[in-house]
Amino acid sequence: IFNMQTAEVTSDLQQRIDTVSALNRGIALLRCFTEARRTLTSTELSRLTGVPRPTVARLAATLVAQGLLRQETEGEHYRLGPGVVALARVFLAGLDVRGVARPHMQALAESAGGSVYLAVRDGLDMVLIEACRPRSTMFTPRLDVGSRAPLANSALGRAYLWALPAADRQQLIESLRLARGSDWDSLEPGLQSALRDADSCGYTLSAGEFHREINSVSVPLVGPDGEIMALNCGTSTFVYTKDHLSQVVAPQLLQMAHALAADIGGHVPGPL
Numbered sequence: 001i002f003n004m005q006t007a008e009v010t011s012d013l014q015q016r017i018d019t020v021s022a023l024n025r026g027i028a029l030l031r032c033f034t035e036a037r038r039t040l041t042s043t044e045l046s047r048l049t050g051v052p053r054p055t056v057a058r059l060a061a062t063l064v065a066q067g068l069l070r071q072e073t074e075g076e077h078y079r080l081g082p083g084v085v086a087l088a089r090v091f092l093a094g095l096d097v098r099g100v101a102r103p104h105m106q107a108l109a110e111s112a113g114g115s116v117y118l119a120v121r122d123g124l125d126m127v128l129i130e131a132c133r134p135r136s137t138m139f140t141p142r143l144d145v146g147s148r149a150p151l152a153n154s155a156l157g158r159a160y161l162w163a164l165p166a167a168d169r170q171q172l173i174e175s176l177r178l179a180r181g182s183d184w185d186s187l188e189p190g191l192q193s194a195l196r197d198a199d200s201c202g203y204t205l206s207a208g209e210f211h212r213e214i215n216s217v218s219v220p221l222v223g224p225d226g227e228i229m230a231l232n233c234g235t236s237t238f239v240y241t242k243d244h245l246s247q248v249v250a251p252q253l254l255q256m257a258h259a260l261a262a263d264i265g266g267h268v269p270g271p272l
Contacts, residue, residue, distance in 0.1 A: 025051050026059045030068060038081050041076045077087050088224075096171050097223060098130045101261050105132040105231075108256045114216075114235035117143065119156045119175060124179055125149060126156040150212060152176050152187045155218035158204035159230040163220035163269045202271040203250045204272040206234075207242045215240045217250045219257045224265035 030050045032040055046053040060078055063069040067083030098118065105116040109132045116133075119126040125148040142148075151157030151172070161169050173191075177184045188210060194204045207215045216234025225231060233242065233253045240249060257268045 019031070022059070025061060026053065029056065029059055029063065029078070029190070030084070039072065039077050039079045039122060042078070043076070073076065080186035081272045097229070097264055101130055101231075101260055102132065102139065104256050104263075105130060105259045108132075108233060109134045110136065112233055112252055114233045114240060114249065115143065117156065117232040117234075118221075119149065119160075119230050119232065120227070121160055122148070123149070124151055124176060126154060126160060127152065129229075152184075152191050153206060155194075155206035155216045155234065156212040156232045157203050159200070159208065159220045160190060160228055161222060161231075162195050162198040162224065163228045165229075191229060201246075201250070202269065205242065205245055207245070208237055213237055215242060215245055217245045217253055219250075219253050220269050221257055221261060222266050222269065231260075250252040 021078045029045055030127065032045055035081055040048070042053055042056045044052070045060070046056045049056070060071070064071050064078075064081070067081045067086075069078050070081040101118050105118065109116045113134050113136070115131065117128050118130040119128045121127075128143060128145050128147045128149070131144050131147075143147055149156045153160060161172065164172065177188070180187060190209055194206070199202045202236070203217055203219045205215075205217050210216075214234050214235055215237045216232050218230050218232040221229045221231055231253060233249050234245075254268070260266075261268050
């Protein structure tokens with residue numbers, strides 16, 4: 001018992017030695033800034049972090065010298081500096097979204113028994129950039145990386161449209177209307193219904209509207225740079241009924257999307 005207690009104390013001391021308190025405090029200052037708190041005084045930083053105000057002043061001066069904070073000319077106000085952007089660019093350049101997404105997607109494919117896709121927009125279509133299938137069944141869609149899905153009547157496209165700002169969405173829908181010509185009258189009701197449903201549930205469905213024999217559900221995913229992607233899970237209509245999509249698959253897909261968003265520093269848009 002003595003040896004175990006000694007080991008725990010030694011481990012705790014080692015963790016304290018390995019942690020640089022000044023660095024921890026400096027990072028804590030940076031994390032105080034949010035979209036709602038873009039400018040903060042040293043007094044506010046002290047209150048938010050619990051760090052004494054004189055120490056905050058010294059830490060802030062160091063961060064300003066390194067370009068990570070910017071001091072406003074009117075006094076003690078600070079905001080994030082351009083050095084933060086430079087670090088973010090390095091992170092984004094090295095981010096392999098597909099590589100991070102693949103384990104999440106494969107796990108969902110196995111548990112849900114359907115194909116799972118990650119797609120980005122290209123023109124008036126969504127293009128698959130990653131695809132995972134369950135190993136346990138042959139009854140799954142055979143779409144692969146590079147396959148395309150239309151914006152108007154696929155779950156992927158509808159999820160992307162729903163995640164857009166209202167003005168951008170309307171502009172893109174107008175482009176779809178012009179491009180689809182006489183087909184638009186039959187496509188628009190399903191699209192508008194899916195968008196209204198997404199407002200309340202946070203996901204979109206396509207029940208045999210893209211491929212007649214495939215039902216699927218999609219969730220938008222916004223990357224750390226603001227790029228909108230979409231995640232999808234679907235399979236044959238006799239395996240996934242519309243009720244099964246809503247009640248079973250959609251919650252699993254949303255959970256996976258939030259886990260992936262946390263890993264890449266992005267977010268999943270929520271219901272209105």
